[in-house]
Amino acid sequence: MAEDIEDVSFLPGDSLNRKSLYEPSIPQRCRQLVCSQRKATIFVVVMGVFILVIALIAAFARSGSRTCADQSAESKPSKSTPVEDYIATNGEKFPWRDVRLPTSVSPLEYDIHLHPNLTERKFSGKVTIKCKVVKSTDFIVLHSKDLTISKILLTVESVEKKITKKLEYIKNEQMYLKLESSIPVGKNILITLDFEAKLVKKLSGFYLSSYEDSKKVTRYLAVTQFEATAAREAFPCFDEPAMKAKFSMSIVRDKDYISLFNMPRVSSKPYKENLVLDQFQQSVQMSTYLVAFIVCDFASITNKTKAGTDVTVYAPRDQIDEAHFALHVAVTVLECYNKLFDIPYPLPKQDLVAIPDFSSGAMENWGLITYRMTAVLYDPKHSSTRDKEWVAIVVAHELAHQWFGNLVTMEWWDDLWLNEGFATFVEYLGTESLKESWAMENQFFELTLIPALKRDSLKSSHPIATPVHNPDQINDLFDSISYFKGASVIRMLRSFLGNADFNSGISNYLKKYKYSNAVTNDLWQALSEASKQKIDVTSVMNTWTKQMGYPVVTVTRQESKVSLTQSRYLSFHNSTIKEEFQSPFSYKWHVPFIYGVMDHNGKFTQNKIWLHMTSASVDLDSNIKLIKGNYGNSGYYRVNYDTGTWQTLIQQLNNNHKVFSQGDRAGLISDAFEFARSGLLNVTIPLQMTKYLENEEDYLPWSSAISGLTYIKQRIQDRDEVTLLKKYVLKLMENQLKRLGWKSEGEYLTRRLRTLLIYVALEYGKQDVVKKATDRFKQWMKNTDQIDPELQDVIFDAGVMYGSEADWTFVKNQYLTVLVPSKKKQLMKALAKSKDDSILARYLNYALDSKIIKHQDIATVINYVGGNTDGRLLAWRFVQRNWQKLRKWFGDVPFTLSSIIEGSTSEFSTQFDLEEVQKFFQEHDAGPGTRSVQMALENIQMNTQWLEQNGETVITWLQTNTT
Ligand code: BES
Ligand code: ZN
Numbered sequence: 001m002a003e004d005i006e007d008v009s010f011l012p013g014d015s016l017n018r019k020s021l022y023e024p025s026i027p028q029r030c031r032q033l034v035c036s037q038r039k040a041t042i043f044v045v046v047m048g049v050f051i052l053v054i055a056l057i058a059a060f061a062r063s064g065s066r067t068c069a070d071q072s073a074e075s076k077p078s079k080s081t082p083v084e085d086y087i088a089t090n091g092e093k094f095p096w097r098d099v100r101l102p103t104s105v106s107p108l109e110y111d112i113h114l115h116p117n118l119t120e121r122k123f124s125g126k127v128t129i130k131c132k133v134v135k136s137t138d139f140i141v142l143h144s145k146d147l148t149i150s151k152i153l154l155t156v157e158s159v160e161k162k163i164t165k166k167l168e169y170i171k172n173e174q175m176y177l178k179l180e181s182s183i184p185v186g187k188n189i190l191i192t193l194d195f196e197a198k199l200v201k202k203l204s205g206f207y208l209s210s211y212e213d214s215k216k217v218t219r220y221l222a223v224t225q226f227e228a229t230a231a232r233e234a235f236p237c238f239d240e241p242a243m244k245a246k247f248s249m250s251i252v253r254d255k256d257y258i259s260l261f262n263m264p265r266v267s268s269k270p271y272k273e274n275l276v277l278d279q280f281q282q283s284v285q286m287s288t289y290l291v292a293f294i295v296c297d298f299a300s301i302t303n304k305t306k307a308g309t310d311v312t313v314y315a316p317r318d319q320i321d322e323a324h325f326a327l328h329v330a331v332t333v334l335e336c337y338n339k340l341f342d343i344p345y346p347l348p349k350q351d352l353v354a355i356p357d358f359s360s361g362a363m364e365n366w367g368l369i370t371y372r373m374t375a376v377l378y379d380p381k382h383s384s385t386r387d388k389e390w391v392a393i394v395v396a397h398e399l400a401h402q403w404f405g406n407l408v409t410m411e412w413w414d415d416l417w418l419n420e421g422f423a424t425f426v427e428y429l430g431t432e433s434l435k436e437s438w439a440m441e442n443q444f445f446e447l448t449l450i451p452a453l454k455r456d457s458l459k460s461s462h463p464i465a466t467p468v469h470n471p472d473q474i475n476d477l478f479d480s481i482s483y484f485k486g487a488s489v490i491r492m493l494r495s496f497l498g499n500a501d502f503n504s505g506i507s508n509y510l511k512k513y514k515y516s517n518a519v520t521n522d523l524w525q526a527l528s529e530a531s532k533q534k535i536d537v538t539s540v541m542n543t544w545t546k547q548m549g550y551p552v553v554t555v556t557r558q559e560s561k562v563s564l565t566q567s568r569y570l571s572f573h574n575s576t577i578k579e580e581f582q583s584p585f586s587y588k589w590h591v592p593f594i595y596g597v598m599d600h601n602g603k604f605t606q607n608k609i610w611l612h613m614t615s616a617s618v619d620l621d622s623n624i625k626l627i628k629g630n631y632g633n634s635g636y637y638r639v640n641y642d643t644g645t646w647q648t649l650i651q652q653l654n655n656n657h658k659v660f661s662q663g664d665r666a667g668l669i670s671d672a673f674e675f676a677r678s679g680l681l682n683v684t685i686p687l688q689m690t691k692y693l694e695n696e697e698d699y700l701p702w703s704s705a706i707s708g709l710t711y712i713k714q715r716i717q718d719r720d721e722v723t724l725l726k727k728y729v730l731k732l733m734e735n736q737l738k739r740l741g742w743k744s745e746g747e748y749l750t751r752r753l754r755t756l757l758i759y760v761a762l763e764y765g766k767q768d769v770v771k772k773a774t775d776r777f778k779q780w781m782k783n784t785d786q787i788d789p790e791l792q793d794v795i796f797d798a799g800v801m802y803g804s805e806a807d808w809t810f811v812k813n814q815y816l817t818v819l820v821p822s823k824k825k826q827l828m829k830a831l832a833k834s835k836d837d838s839i840l841a842r843y844l845n846y847a848l849d850s851k852i853i854k855h856q857d858i859a860t861v862i863n864y865v866g867g868n869t870d871g872r873l874l875a876w877r878f879v880q881r882n883w884q885k886l887r888k889w890f891g892d893v894p895f896t897l898s899s900i901i902e903g904s905t906s907e908f909s910t911q912f913d914l915e916e917v918q919k920f921f922q923e924h925d926a927g928p929g930t931r932s933v934q935m936a937l938e939n940i941q942m943n944t945q946w947l948e949q950n951g952e953t954v955i956t957w958l959q960t961n962t963t
Pocket of ligand 2: 397401419420423
């Protein structure tokens with residue numbers, strides 16, 4: 001059961017909520033203050049209030065929070081910014097009033113000794129931190145969270161300095177040490193702290209994870225996950241990315257276990273009965289969030305790169321056979337990056353470890369990368385090419401961080417995108433180096449560019465560079481903007497700088513800031529210097545990183561004259577969401593506009609023109625038949641055309657769509673559907689455009705169209721006419737379904753197209769496809785070893801969608817017994833496809849039982865049930881009912897709460913739903929999911945209005961086009 005998790009960590013959300021039962025929220029407070037001012041007779045009270053207001057404003061200004069006046073302007077009471085009282089645990093005032101640490105002392109070296117006890121579920125340790133005094137000081141502030149500190153010793157050049165006061169302030173996770181006197185600048189000091197803490201099942205800090213071996217024995221391991229702010233849960237430290245130091249480590253372990261650290265082990269010595277003390281080599285200069293250590297009983301496989309780096313994959317003994325592909329990827333990709341960045345990977349080893357309980361996909365700890373099982377294990381007999389590709393992408397992403405993030409780290413978390421955007425961009429280059437013919441360039445469009453454009457077209461978006469202060473805000477920044485917009489604008493930048501200048505610019509940047517920290521501007525500087533065309537990268541890129549959103553470039557053609565104008569693109573103008581950010585550039589961009597012009601022979605030529613914060617025009621030769629903007633999809637913008645040009649484009653798709661690349665076809669479809677959503681285009685234009693799909697044999701355009709058509713289907717889901725839409729789509733797919741058949745053959749994207757179309761056909765109830773898939777499901781039930789791994793995904797889905805309760809139970813039992821992680825995940829997904837709400841409700845309840853659904857998978861279950869039309873309301877009710885638990889389990893990690901909020905609400909499309917979601921989150925703190933709530937509300941508003949504005953047009957179009 002859920003009780004299995006004994007999370008002792010400090011839960012900011014919980015305590016705030018409890019507090020809010022008794023205390024008015026900040027806006028209420030401000031209003032009360034104004035009222036009491038009217039009672040001028042009580043002068044003393046007014047003065048008191050005045051002083052209090054000033055004090056509050058000062059406190060908020062210091063900690064980077066907003067002021068009381070700002071707060072009252074908001075429509076929603078803010079639960080995440082309570083009045084700061086700075087009261088330490090002993091009731092005294094806590095003197096340091098900033099979430100950021102003072103810079104008077106700078107850590108140089110950590111010497112950590114740890115003794116984790118997996119049986120008694122606790123760990124004890126001692127850390128000695130050598131620091132340099134850079135500004136004379138008589139106090140020290142460092143981070144510590146949920147640690148019991150028993151002893152502290154401070155020495156200045158071997159002479160003890162008395163600590164006269166030790167205070168802890170839980171909210172900022174800080175410890176304040178007051179010294180008997182000041183230490184002068186330039187001195188080195190040693191701070192030694194003895195500590196202990198519980199080792200519990202959670203997903204961040206130093207935590208306990210477990211798995212069942214083939215003999216059904218539960219085995220335990222202890223593992224770390226520190227990013228962003230959890231190193232302080234494992235040992236007291238200066239837990240900020242710019243406070244880099246060298247780390248030495250020794251770990252006590254059971255003689256039958258192994259221990260791992262960022263660096264190789266140098267010695268193992270007996271240590272009491274049955275215990276061994278492992279000592280590790282000192283690390284390079286690095287940030288605390290990248291430190292990692294593990295105690296486990298895993299098996300391993302090893303190889304070496306050409307440059308001599310030892311690469312090892314660790315996994316539970318029964319699953320180590322599934323680690324070969326990840327090992328191959330890691331070696332190949334490390335060699336690729338050594339060349340690409342022109343800096344050899346600096347550590348002697350790189351370990352990859354499969355962790356049975358893991359909050360995200362993977363974590364780039366330097367030399368000791370940790371992975372969720374599905375992100376590192378692959379079994380060709382049981383997993384699909386898509387599962388294989390996922391392993392490659394994740395491994396390539398984390399290895400990219402070894403340079404972008406680990407070697408050069410962002411100065412502070414508000415430049416997080418330097419880490420995540422870059423790694424997301426580079427992961428494509430790394431994966432490409434495997435030469436697997438996965439068409440990574442094409443996949444960028446679907447996996448990265450489009451999700452970024454979707455998220456960034458809402459008023460609830462934020463600039464890439466966004467100020468953050470506390471852990472909730474930091475975790476909230478791990479989102480589509482940092483990852484996908486970040487990667488997309490870097491890719492656009494590379495396209496206008498050229499590969500050679502781009503590569504030399506990033507290599508120079510890495511060399512200049514290695515073992516140190518950088519800000520976004522440092523990267524722009526290095527790239528400007530590398531630009532032979534003398535492009536001022538800083539000016540251009542500031543318009544993409546310092547303002548949110550992106551432009552729509554409108555192409556208007558009159559004979560041979562083409563005008564290009566830019567304006568901010570919004571999916572939904574009427575959104576009532578209050579924008580958090582103002583643009584410093586009045587929503588104008590430096591747009592490198594790439595366009596293709598096609599002559600009458602169907603031959604395309606590529607051209608480029610800059611729209612420097614304004615519009616531009618081009619003259620076309622008389623033999624130019626058509627123009628296509630964002631040619632090759634390297635730009636981070638959308639392109640609209642005059643109606644005549646749209647019609648010419650549609651005609652061309654009908655006559656010979658192959659004059660465009662599949663990416664350009666997908667781009668046209670995506671833009672057309674998107675503009676129909678925002679009202680820039682009549683919805684009949686994208687619908688008209690889909691007609692050519694009968695002859696479309698490529699994946700990307702289909703996937704773009706299915707996504708646009710699915711949006712329409714969801715909106716008219718509750719109307720009879722949804723059958724018309726299904727009929728239309730099924731007819732469109734008919735040719736291709738026949739052509740593709742059921743044999744898993746062809747290139748990767750052809751295989752993806754096959755499963756996509758089969759899945760849609762299943763969902764829309766196409767009889768022959770349903771029969772074929774359910775027959776295969778029955779065969780699988782007879783012999784579960786016999787199933788095509790490429791198609792098992794849709795076969796399991798079909799079995800549950802069209803099956804009985806007994807079929808569902810069969811899938812559930814398989815889910816519980818199957819060992820291959822990717823297959824387990826597919827079964828978990830299939831279980832959410834039932835059309836029976838009592839089964840779905842039961843499934844959701846299983847999500848609370850960690851023996852059935854691990855906590856790491858709760859979001860997946862909720863989101864799959866929420867994505868099922870029959871489960872939508874159940875999922876949302878489940879989220880509301882269990883919010884406190886979810887907040888407690890996932891309040892300290894990124895991604896999970898955001899994805900739950902998005903997954904359980906984004907399909908809503910009525911005013912009633914909107915008010916319900918709004919009310920719920922007015923009363924409940926969303927923590928690191930705060931911005932997702934805004935996005936969810938905006939999406940619901942948009943869905944609601946879409947139906948009002950387009951419903952009838954779509955239905956009339958379907959009526960005339962399905963006969
Ligand atoms: N650094 C992140 C993971 C992370 C961030 C873990 C913050 C915990 C807190 C890692 O590099 C990452 O981005 N992982 C991705 C996978 C990747 C392929 C996009 C993930 O976990 O989804
Ligand atoms: Zn990452």
